[in-house]
Amino acid sequence: MTDPGAYPNPGQHPSPHGQPPRNKRxxxxxxxxxxxxxxxxxxxxxxxxxxxxxxDTTVTTGPGDGDAADGGAADRGPDFPGKLDDDTAAPAGATITRDELAYTVSPLEAVDTVLGSYLCSTVTIDNVGTSQNDFNGYTDWSLQDTGGAIRDATFGPDRPMLNSGQIAPGGRATGSVCFDDRTGAAPGTYVVLFEDTFSLSTDRLAWITTL
Missing domain, CATH: 1.20.5 (Single alpha-helices involved in coiled-coils or other helix-helix interfaces)
Structure with a gap:
């Protein structure tokens, strides 16, 4: 006779082989x-x-000069005040190529208008790759002035601006990138900085102008 107290839970019975029942995982x-x-x-x-x-980043300083610097190497171009470890710098007028886009930035030029004074560079972007690529003439660009202040690009009156859009393989976009000239073009070192807003990389490209 089976002892009813041996199985306090309803439905619990010994296995046919005398083994305790297994719990399903x-x-x-x-x-x-x-x-x-x-x-x-x-x-x-x-x-x-x-x-x-x-x-991979390369710098070309002019026709016939070849690659002046390799972004993968220790040499990342000339120093400037506030230069970061991952910055790649070049003199204004040089071409820096990265991610299949070649950026050429002219020396800064003082531009006076009825609305104020500006410092502007002419930027040319060549798509040297095989895919369509984006560009932006405002959010990607900034200027470090002689005091070390960094400010964003702004709209420059009477100038054909770089604006924004896309470049087909083999295509080119060109236009001005301008900045408020709050220091009155004080003599010293100015640095035009490029940093892709939508890239995970924090590496900056820099073009140095001495006024």
Whole structure:
């Protein structure tokens, strides 16, 4: 006769072979936790790859001069006040090529208008790659003045501005990038800075003008 007190829980019975019953392990909670973790890890790998790759930078100072600096090497061009470790610098007028876009920035020019004074550079961007590429004449550009203050590009009256858009492979965009001349073009070192707003890279390109 079976002792009714031996199995206090309803429905609990010994196994046919005398072994205690096994509890079924639930699999779905691990799937719910594991799948997002795997997806997040894959995204992390993709982000790291996008930051690490495609950042080769070269500088050409003029026709026939060849590559004056290699962004992958220790030499990242001339120094300037406030230069960061990952900045690639060149004299104004040089061409810096990165991510299949070649940027040529002319020396700064003082421009006086009825609305104020500006410092402007003419920027030419050549798409030397095989894919369509974006450009922006405002959010990507800034100017470091002689006092070390950095300010964003602004609209310059009476100048054909660079504006923004896309460049087809083999195409070119050109126009002015202007900045408020609050210091009255004081003598010293000015640096036109480029930093891609929508890139994960924080590396800046810099063109140095001495007025």
């Amino acid at each position: 639930r699999v779905w909670p691990w799937l719910v936790i594991g799948v997002p973790v795997l997806l997040f890890g894959a995204c992390g790998v993709a982000v790291v790859a996008s930051v690490a790759g495609g950042n």
